[in-house]
Amino acid sequence: QQQVKQSPQSLIVQKGGISIINCAYENTAFDYFPWYQQFPGKGPALLIAIRPDVSEKKEGRFTISFNKSAKQFSLHIMDSQPGDSATYFCAASQLDSNYQLIWGAGTKLIIKP
Amino acid sequence: DVKVTQSSRYLVKRTGEKVFLECVQDMDHENMFWYRQDPGLGLRLIYFSYDVKMKEKGDIPEGYSVSREKKERFSLILESASTNQTSMYLCASRNPWTDTQYFGPGTRLTVL
Numbered sequence: 518q519q520q521v522k523q524s525p526q527s528l529i530v531q532k533g534g535i536s537i538i539n540c541a542y543e544n545t546a547f548d549y550f551p552w553y554q555q556f557p558g559k560g561p562a563l564l565i566a567i568r569p570d571v572s573e574k575k576e577g578r579f580t581i582s583f584n585k586s587a588k589q590f591s592l593h594i595m596d597s598q599p600g601d602s603a604t605y606f607c608a609a610s611q612l613d614s615n616y617q618l619i620w621g622a623g624t625k626l627i628i629k630p
Numbered sequence: 631d632v633k634v635t636q637s638s639r640y641l642v643k644r645t646g647e648k649v650f651l652e653c654v655q656d657m658d659h660e661n662m663f664w665y666r667q668d669p670g671l672g673l674r675l676i677y678f679s680y681d682v683k684m685k686e687k688g689d690i691p692e693g694y695s696v697s698r699e700k701k702e703r704f705s706l707i708l709e710s711a712s713t714n715q716t717s718m719y720l721c722a723s724r725n726p727w728t729d730t731q732y733f734g735p736g737t738r739l740t741v742l
Contacts, residue, residue, distance in 0.1 A: 526670065549729055560634070560720050560733025561673070606672060616661050616680065616724055617688070618731065622672040 519544060521609050523621025531629050536594040538624045540607035543588065547609040551618070552581065552592045555604045564605070565592070597628045632657050634734040636721055642740045649708040651737050653721030661724035662704040663731065664688075664696060666717045673720065679704055711741045 522541045530536045540550075551566035567574045567581040567590065574581045580593040594601055607621040637652035655662065660681050665673040675688030677696040685696050693715060697705040704723075708715055718738050722731040 523672075551729070553731075558735070560722070560735050561731075562733065563730045566729070610729070616726075616729075617675060617678065618673075620672040620674075622670060 519619050521607060521619050521621045523607050523624060525624060526622065527625040527627070529627045529629060530597045532597065532599060534597050534628075536597045536601065536626055536628070537591055538605055538607070538626070539589060539591045540609075540621050541587075541589045542609050542619075544609070544611065544619075545588070546611040547619075548612055549610045550581070550583065550590050551608050552579075553606045553608065555606065555623075557603075561604075561606055594626075597626075599628045599630050602626060602628050632725075632732045634721060634723055634732050636719075636734040636737050638737050639735060640738050640740075642742065643708075643711050644742055645712060647708075647711050647741075649711050649739065649741075651706040651708075651719055651721075651739070653704045653706070653734055654702050655704075655723040655732070656702065657723060657725070657732065658701065659723040659725060659732075660701070661726065662698065663722045663724070664694075664704065664706045665720045665722065666690065667720055667736070668717050676706065676719075708739075711739075713741050715739065716741045 552564045553561035554564040555561040578595045583590045608618040634655045663678040664676045679685045679698040695707045721734045
């Protein structure tokens with residue numbers, strides 16, 4: 518019940534296209550859902566995060582869509598650019614969880630020029 | 631600007647050696663974490679610390695220990711390194727106001 522399942526494992530998108538990465542969870546007590554971006558040789562960095570009181574959050578070309586009833590959330594990257602090529606991780610946590618994030622397995626995204 | 635530093639980017643050790651990985655943060659955060667990253671497995675929590683001298687086991691603590699004597703420093707110790715501990719090790723600290731975890735650049739450890 519603590520798992521976060523992320524798909525796909527890898528994704529290739531043409532420049533200018535839309536990249537979509539999906540995550541699903543079981544624990545309905547989760548109340549914080551961040552996405553992290555990791556470039557080769559670097560640690561992950563927070564990209565965007567959402568809490569379950571809203572169904573969508575947009576920051577520039579990046580959007581999180583959140584479906585509470587389906588227990589799913591997804592990252593959409595509009596107008597994908599080669600500089601977006603990275604590994605993306607979804608995660609989830611709940612209040613009173615000792616601040617632990619439960620991580621998805623990651624998606625390696627490649628944007629083809 | 632937030633900064634988390636790790637003592638080494640690359641480390642090569644022999645089986646049975648004691649290994650110390652150090653992490654320092656400059657943000658006065660109470661919570662710090664050690665993760666292990668392996669392809670296809672995401673980030674797995676080894677240990678975390680929610681204050682000085684306080685620690686809790688994560689999902690995969692076997693073969694590891696930690697030390698937090700000062701707020702800014704969190705050390706991961708491999709008591710007797712084994713080849714299955716070859717991995718990327720990531721340290722993070724957490725901003726309590728935003729829940730954001732800030733990561734160091736990682737240490738790629740190879741155990742021969």
